[in-house]
Amino acid sequence: MASPKSNVSMPPTLEADNKNKSEDMESQSQSQSSFAPTPEAKSEDEGSHESQRKTVHDDNKSKKATEKATTSTATPTPSASPAFDLVKAAEDLLANAKKLTATLDSKPTDANHDAPLPPSPEEMILRQHIAKLGKKIALETGPPMAQLMSEMATVADTAAWNILLTWRAFDHIPLNGSISIADLARAIQADENLVSRFAGMLISTGKLIGSRPGIDGKENGPPTHISHSRISRLLRTNTSPATAAIAIVSFGNGMKGFAKWPEYFARHDRREPYPMSYSSDEQILVYESRSSKGSSTAVSSVKVIGRRVQDGNRPFVQTPFSLGWGHPDLAPWEVKALYPEYARMFEMAMAAKDKGAQGALGGDLGVGVYRGVNSEDPGSKFSLAWLASEAAARLGAAINNKNAKPSLVVDVGGGLGHFLANLLTEIPEIKPEQCILQDRPEVIAQVAKNMEGGDERLKGVKTMAHDFFNCQPEEAKGAAVYVLRRVLLDYCDQQAVSILERLRDALSDSGEGRIIIMEGVLLDKPTPENRLVDMVMMNLGGKLRNEEGYRKLCKAAGLKVMGYWVDVEGASCVVECVKEDGMGGSQERSDPVLTASWDTCLD
Ligand SMILES: C[S@@+](CC[C@H](N)C(=O)[O-])C[C@H]1O[C@@H](n2cnc3c(N)ncnc32)[C@H](O)[C@@H]1O
16 A cells, blocks of 8 residues: 555645755654654555556656655655664663662661752762763654754753843742742842743743742743752852852853854954964053942953053963953953952852862862873872972972072962862972962962961962963972963963973973873763863863873973873873973974964073
C-alpha cells in the first residue's frame, strides 16, 4: 500500500513556493518527521515512487514531483547525529536516575534541619551526568525548530535574570514561601507590569516558580506571586554572595562583550584581539568614575576628564569587553577600576573560585593540592615544598649580608592575595616578610582595607602597586619564585610574552629563580564550560591556551619550561620555567611576531 504522503503531487505554484522556502520552514518539515523512518516505512515509500515513475512519466509536473520525492528518500531528513543512540541514552538516563534516587534515599539526614547536607562527590557526578544526558537527548530528538527557539529563548532568559539581579530583586524573594509581584515591584522601586514581564520570562524557563495563591475562582490568570527555584535562590546577594557575584561577573565579562562582537570584529578585521600601535600623537581618553551614592548596583556615572598618550612600554589591545562597557580606549582592568562595585563583585567571584565554588571552570589552582601530572615526567609531582628550605637559607643570608635580597615569593597580579595567604598557611617556614603581593593600585588599596578591617591572613606581607608590564622594582628582583596565577589568560600572545619578559628580566643570573604560571587550559575536546571561559577571555582580549600555547609563550619570552603539569580533567595547568641560557635581548628570541618591540629592563 502506498503511503498517503508519497501519492501527493504538488501543484506547480506550491512546488515553486516550496523551492524558495526559508530554512525555518525546512526545519519545521524536519520537525514533523524527526525520527528516522523504520525500514518498513522506507520500503513503502520507495515502492510508491516506483509506481509513480511508471504511470506518470510523460507528465512533466508530476515527474518533477517524483524526482523531488526520490531525492528526499535518498537523503533522509537528519534526525540525530549518526553516533547517537536514543534508546541507549534513555536507558543510561534511567539507570542513573535510579542510582541518584537510591543515593538520596540513603543520605543521612542533618541533625539540625537548618541547612541540607552538602552533596557527596558521587551525588554530584550523578547529577551532572543526568543533566548532561537530558540535554543531549533534547538536542538530538527535539524538533529542530523547537530546539532552536528554545536556544533563542535563553537570550531573553539571561537578559531577564541579569536585570533582576542588577536590581537585587532575588534578594527580596523569600527563601521559603512567595512574594507578590506587586510587593516585589515596590521593594525594587520598579513598575509592577515591567517586573511581571521579566518574572514571566523566568517562570517560563523554570528559574522562578509562579503561583496565584488565594485567588478565588480565577485560577487561570497569570501568576501573581513568585517563589524561588533551586537555581534562582543562588542569585540572592544577601544569602549566596559568592554565586551571585559569579553570575554578575558572567554577565559583565560575558554578555556585554558578546553583544558587541559584530561591531568589534567589523572594526578589527575579524581577527583575534591584537595589540595596536599608537603613534605618539595619538591620544586615549581618560575617564573618571563617580559612584552614585547609596546605589547597590554596579553603575556609576563616568565622565571623560582628559586625554593621555599611550604608554610606549605597554602593548594596548582594544577589547569587546571595553567596547561593551562603553570605553573602547581603556584596558579591561582600567574599565573595572571605574566601577568599584563591579570590581568588588569580580574579587568575590575570584575568591569563590578559590573555595571551589567554580572548580569546573578553572580547575583547582590552590596551593599544595595540585594533582596534576607532568607531561615530561609523569612521576614528578608539582610542589612548592622546596620553598621551606629556601626560605630558611634566604633568612640566614639576610642576617649575614645586609645586601641580600629578602624577597622569596612575588605574587604578580596576585589580586587580594588568596594564593599567598594559602601558601603561608601550607608552608609555615615562609615568613610573610619574604613575600610580595603586587597588583593594580586600587586592588592593593582594597587589600590594605581588608587588613585594617581585621583580615590577618596577609599580616607582614609587603604589598606593592605594580604594573606587570613594567620592570620589577629593585626590591622585588631576584626572588626564588614569581607566581602568575590566572593572569596570562586575560591577554593576547604579544601581551602575555611582554609580561613574561618583564619577569624574566627580574630573575637572577644564577639561573635558580623560577616563574610559576598557573592557568586554565583549553581542552582539545570542547566542553561548554571550557569554551565559555575561552569566549569570555576573548572579550577581555585574552584566550585559554593548551600546552603548546604556553610553551610557545615561554620560548618567545626567553624562558625554558622545566615542567608542565596538567590536572586530571585537563582543565588547569602549572608551568614551571627558568631563564633560558644565552637568551638576551628580544632580538635573539625565536618568534619575531610575539617578541615585543618595546623596551626591556636589561641594561
Ligand atoms: C584574574 S585576576 C587573578 C588574581 C590572582 N592572581 C588569583 O589567582 O586570584 C588578575 C589580576 O591581575 C591584576 N592586574 C590586571 N592588570 C594588571 C597590571 N597591569 N599590573 C598588575 N596587575 C594587574 C588584576 O587587578 C587582577 O587582580
